Amino acid sequence: MITLAVDCMGGDHGPSVTLAACRQFLQQHPDARLLLVGQSDSVQALQHERVQHVAASEVVTMDDAVEVALRRKKDSSMRVAIQQVKDGRADVAVSAGNTGALMAIARYLLKTLDGIDRPAIATQMPNAKGGATTVLDLGANVDCTAEHLLQFAVMGSALVSVLQDRDDPRVGLLNIGEEVIKGSETIKKAGQLLRSAANRGDLNFYGNVEGNDIFKGTVDIVVCDGFVGNVALKASEGVASMISGILKQEFSRNILTKLAAIAAYPVLSALMRRVDHRRYNGAALLGLRGLVFKSHGSADALAFEQALTRAYDAARNHLLDRVRTRVAHAAPLLAASEHSS
């Protein structure tokens, strides 16, 4: 039995989306239990034999400063959900709330693993090979050292080996050229560390990759600092939404193009299915002594259910142990590098 603690109040839509997703998720996963965390009148709307309700009187809003969420709202649904993981009552927590607050609370309550300075956020993006590329970090850390990038690579390898059942996933270092000499001093040093880690068998390092490689599917994991990752993710979303906007506009231009839209419908829906960001919803917070997954704030029920499923898969496949083992294996290198820096 896998138990998920769900922050039912988080996200742009709150319980109307999260509870609908939970209901669907329970049907699909007969060995899952849910702890629905939130204000009693809201979460009681979903009754199920594998559901338990956990009261939390406060809600972290999307606009709340991290300090407010962390210090003042001590009975928030987000915090109480993570507390369930800390207390061993749940295997993983899932929230669609404010990313900064979620990261801060998770880090405060769960603490980081030995050998990890900073947790990272890892998400998947669709690629041209029909698979997905895992990218980290995505906004948790704006200034990263080479050592942090190495830690991300180790944790990302554990994540992909668990969620995509890849034994030896390939790691690429996001850079502005494939050549070893490219990039800032931090990136060059990260490249050296990743090569050393590969030589020691800690991970499978492909080398430098560029922004387009995320979508080509050149590697399984792309490592970058949170600033760059966030910009790459949002720029990509921007292009995809611009293209879909243009398609809508052009197909509705006149009666002929509208007929063409009907003819092209199967193709367009195949396209939408393949790049539908809802299918990739559910980012892992890695490097903590407990599992936490983050859904997009704007997720609908289908997307939130996807995040639940990903969290469930991670818990069932012992992601935490896998991360811990990989980090421990890389510990001598991590320690040596920290020491020398």
Add this chain to the structure above:
Amino acid sequence: MITLAVDCMGGDHGPSVTLAACRQFLQQHPDARLLLVGQSDSVQALQHERVQHVAASEVVTMDDAVEVALRRKKDSSMRVAIQQVKDGRADVAVSAGNTGALMAIARYLLKTLDGIDRPAIATQMPNAKGGATTVLDLGANVDCTAEHLLQFAVMGSALVSVLQDRDDPRVGLLNIGEEVIKGSETIKKAGQLLRSAANRGDLNFYGNVEGNDIFKGTVDIVVCDGFVGNVALKASEGVASMISGILKQEFSRNILTKLAAIAAYPVLSALMRRVDHRRYNGAALLGLRGLVFKSHGSADALAFEQALTRAYDAARNHLLDRVRTRVAHAAPLLAASEHSS
């Protein structure tokens, strides 16, 4: 009469593309003259009353290290083309060669303007409003200070006011959130500098923008360091090419989808036209005491002609004077900031 010095040997395809583009460009621009720079037997293939040939015995290849291009190949077509600008024989130079080499040679020969530490590369990307967003820097500078970002903003404003005839183009600072408190220390300080510059009337600062705003068209100019800009550009190209790949695949799946492709052809070509990166080819190297434009290395004749046209427009509208004037106007702020940092 506007005179362009064209590095005919640069790019993936060399004279077969550059000369074809030049021929077309001459037809469209009766008041333009071209100095065709390159190995004599190659460039002589284009004869025209407004064409003059300038011999250069060497070629900078795409793989040449910057040092090789700069120190050893002193008679390269790239260098000789820029020398024409330096010597006042041409108003602007255009090359599709190796970006790093082009930047290094341009900087070495032309020097930077007073008040500018580092030149930047500025390019346009299509946006959902049907216009284009100018983004800089795109790879010339991997580690930027807040002062550099301010310099980019000032130069980008001059570029857009010249090329798009906008009096007071809006500048956004690329960040991972709209709030002033987001981002690294460098970004926060850049935000402060940009606000001061706006208060002094040096530029029109919108505030922070995110990756997707590039394609939404929220602002006219997006300022970022070269690493982030390069990743954003390439990630965007990656998404666009993944989507076009999926469309091709799905439309060719069976006889029905192939018929649908015929029906949808006008719509698909409208889409392709609107996001065709060839239409946006021609990046400006800003901050030098002379005009240089860079074409994509993989440009075809249409794309290279676009770069020629952009360079021509820049020269005709006195981009260099406009950049110089704007930089001079912002000089007190630039100097004060450098001093305080």
